[in-house]
Amino acid sequence: MLMSKIETLVDEGFxxxxxxxxxFDGKFEIPHIDAPKDIVVPSGLVPFSRRQRSRDKQDFVCFYEHDVKFREILTHTEDxxxxxxxYPGVIxxxxxxxxxAPLCVQIASIYLNRAVGYYLSKQGIYVIPNIRWGDERTYTDELLGEKVxxxxxxxxxxxxxxxxxxxxTAESKRYFREGLxxxxDELEPKVVLVYGAMPDTIFHGLETITEFVQYPDWTTRMKQKNIMYKSSVEHI
Incomplete structure (x- = not known):
């Protein structure tokens, strides 16, 4: 009975x-998401909480928003x-x-990213891995001996x-560029999707390494849509 309760608690969280x-990869046994057979570049990205607003469901569903808005996909993935x-696919x-945050928390977030991505891919959904790093302990091998x-x-x-x-902030920009x-260098990706701005302070000099495909964040996308609509109305 006790073991059953423990297994339930673990499964609810992880x-x-x-x-x-x-x-699994590395000493921390991070679940592995197999690369898709063919590279598909999304026509657009829609946040999970806004997915119903995707026109004809042509966007890939992404999770670039506050964690609380996609908590259900972590706890009730199967549903x-x-x-x-x-949708065409998912990030x-x-x-x-x-x-x-403590290193163990950062690693746990990487684990959940891959665990959900792995499961969705095994259900026949086209999954593009989202790469997220924290401080230098997660993207260098100086402390852990691997780039988790x-x-x-x-x-x-x-x-x-x-x-x-x-x-x-200046600090977050530094961490982002170093991690990028x-x-x-580690993954040598053929294509990197970027949700949000691509400032020169971070991306300068990297454009020749791979193909970057930029997408506006949802707020910016909606503002651009409204501006285009207003402009078309004014010309009627």
Missing amino acids: RVSLIETAF YVEELKQ SPDCSLYID AFQGVDKHSIVSIGTYGQIR IAML
């Missing part, structure tokens, strides 16, 4: 049932499989990796990153 058939199959969850932020992802494929809300350079 969704062990999602990765029963997964392969959303059939709905997510209506794996962008669980927050706060640079001032990049584990569970194949090289030479397509990945996604989000700058929205992540590069507000480390990711490009």
Whole structure:
């Protein structure tokens, strides 16, 4: 009885049932998301909480928003499989990796990202891994002996990153650029999707390394849509 309760508690927090058939990478055993056979570049990205506003469901569903808005996909992943199959694909969850959080918490967020992404891919959903790093312990191998932020992802494929809300201070910009350079060096992706701004202070000099495809954050996208609509009305 006690073991049953423990297994239930663990599964509620870390969704062990999602990765029963997964392969694991590194000493922390991060679930591995296999690269898709073909690279598909999304026509647009829609946040999970706004997915119903995707016109004809042509956007990939992403999770570049506050964690509370996509908590259900982490705790009840199975309940959303059939709905997510209506979209062309999904970006794996962008669980927050706060640079001032304990290392164990940062690693747990990387694990959940891959666990949910792995499960959805095994259900036949096209999944693009989201790459998120925290402080330098996650994107260098100086302390851990491995770059945990990049584990569970194949090289030479397509990945996604989000700058929205992540590069507000000089310190966060420094961490972001350092982690981005480390990711490009480690994974050598053919395509990198970028949700949010691409300031020169971060991306300068990196454009020749891979193909970056930028997407506006949802707020900016809606503002642009309203401006275009207003302009078309004024010309009627």
